[in-house]
Amino acid sequence: MTVHNLYIFDRNGSCLFYNEWNRKKQAGISKEEEFKLMYGMLFSIRSFVSKMSPLDMKDGFLSFQTSKYRLHYYETPSGLRFVMNTDLSVPNGRDTLQSIYSNLYVEYIVKNPVCVLGHSLDSELFSSRLDSFIRGLPFYSPRAA
Amino acid sequence: MADESLFDFLHMEIVSHIYREQQSSKEEMDNKDRAVCVSVLESMGFRVGQGLIERLTRDSPSFKDELDVMKFVCKDFWTKVFKRQIDNLRTNHQGTYVLQDNTFSLLTQLSNGKQYLDQAPKYLAFSCGIVRGALSNLGLDSVVTAEVSVMPSCKFQVVVQKL
Numbered sequence: 211m212t213v214h215n216l217y218i219f220d221r222n223g224s225c226l227f228y229n230e231w232n233r234k235k236q237a238g239i240s241k242e243e244e245f246k247l248m249y250g251m252l253f254s255i256r257s258f259v260s261k262m263s264p265l266d267m268k269d270g271f272l273s274f275q276t277s278k279y280r281l282h283y284y285e286t287p288s289g290l291r292f293v294m295n296t297d298l299s300v301p302n303g304r305d306t307l308q309s310i311y312s313n314l315y316v317e318y319i320v321k322n323p324v325c326v327l328g329h330s331l332d333s334e335l336f337s338s339r340l341d342s343f344i345r346g347l348p349f350y351s352p353r354a355a
Numbered sequence: 356m357a358d359e360s361l362f363d364f365l366h367m368e369i370v371s372h373i374y375r376e377q378q379s380s381k382e383e384m385d386n387k388d389r390a391v392c393v394s395v396l397e398s399m400g401f402r403v404g405q406g407l408i409e410r411l412t413r414d415s416p417s418f419k420d421e422l423d424v425m426k427f428v429c430k431d432f433w434t435k436v437f438k439r440q441i442d443n444l445r446t447n448h449q450g451t452y453v454l455q456d457n458t459f460s461l462l463t464q465l466s467n468g469k470q471y472l473d474q475a476p477k478y479l480a481f482s483c484g485i486v487r488g489a490l491s492n493l494g495l496d497s498v499v500t501a502e503v504s505v506m507p508s509c510k511f512q513v514v515v516q517k518l
Contacts, residue, residue: 321360321464323367323478324471334470 213350214279214295216340218315220328221289223249227331231344252283252291272304286311300349314340359438359460366461370396370477393480400484401491408489411435421515424493425452432489437461437482450515454486455508462507475503486511 215230225245237244252271259271273282275298282303284292292307318336319325325333344350373395377388411432418424429441433456443455461478465471479501487499496516503509 318464321363321367323370324465324474332470333466335465335467338467 212297213300213344213347214297216295216310216344217245217248217291217293218331219245219249219252219291219293221291222328223253224328225249225330226290226328227336229337229340231350248293249291252293273302282307284308284311290315296349306347310340310343314343363461363464366478366481369399369481374477393476396477396480397484397487400481400486401488402484403481404485404488404490405492406488407436407485408432408492412493418493421450421495422446424490424495425454425513428486428489429454436485450517452513452515454511454513456511457508459503459507459509462503462509466506468505470506472503472506475506475509476501479503479509483511486513490515 212232214232215228217225218227219225223246225248228241228245237247239247255274256271260267270285271283273280275281278298279295280298280300280303282294282296282300284304284307286292290311292311294303294307296303314336318333318339319331320327322333322335325331331337373392374384377392378384412427415427418427425444425446429444433439433441437456437460439456439458439460441454442457443453445453445455459479459482461482462475465475465478483499483501487497490497490499490513498514498516499511501509501511
């Protein structure tokens with residue numbers, strides 16, 4: 211039961227924040243390329259999902275899973291994209307991502323006069339609060355499953 | 356009571372607007388420019404403080420002495436304006452008072468320690484003006500400065516000017 215990592219992208223595709231907790235295997239490419247790959251994949255999958263949907267779509271793309279991990283996605287109305295990889299025991303990470311947005315991002319980044327929206331998130335207060343939030347989640351444990 | 360974020364956002368933008376205006380002609384801000392920005396913010400706060408204190412004391416009886424005034428500022432005034440009370444008031448009984456607020460509401464979102472410490476004075480100037488304006492309308496001329504060493508805790512030093 212664990213959270214592997216978390217990405218935050220803005221609406222232009224730049225990665226504002228990335229942190230990992232329990233990642234055993236790296237992607238083998240530089241971090242910049244990894245962010246571009248992640249963003250590009252999300253962009254394509256969202257338009258794919260909306261095109262191919264057999265019914266009227268409400269929320270769109272929510273998550274995908276493999277045999278080892280599940281990726282959860284949450285997009286805010288302001289275009290901010292939160293992506294979290296967890297193991298398979300977490301069925302729905304959307305609420306977690308939404309509370310990260312409203313309780314952490316809005317509080318410590320939007321309300322921080324020094325943080326310019328659109329630049330990468332430097333605030334240590336935000337990082338430390340996010341870290342303790344993630345570690346406090348019921349489905350997080352320090353040893354990966 | 357209106358949403359607190361309204362004032363927070365407005366205050367953030369006021370500060371950055373003043374600094375942008377001052378910087379528009381040159382590339383680097385020197386200390387003189389920074390002092391100008393701080394004094395503009397402080398005088399805005401002065402006028403706001405004067406108005407606020409009229410409104411907040413319209414129903415209270417007049418104050419017995421200086422210390423009573425300072426205690427009012429620390430408790431009722433601070434609660435109405437910054438949503439909490441001052442944690443510690445010290446004085447030398449000769450006109451100097453130090454008001455310590457351990458979680459100053461305008462600094463809590465900035466950082467929890469030393470990050471962004473150099474930016475903190477910008478966001479304290481307006482509040483110093485508010486205190487100075489409030490005291491001036493209560494009959495006390497003063498000089499108010501603020502210092503911060505570990506955010507979000509900060510100390511306001513009030514030196515009352517004797518005529």
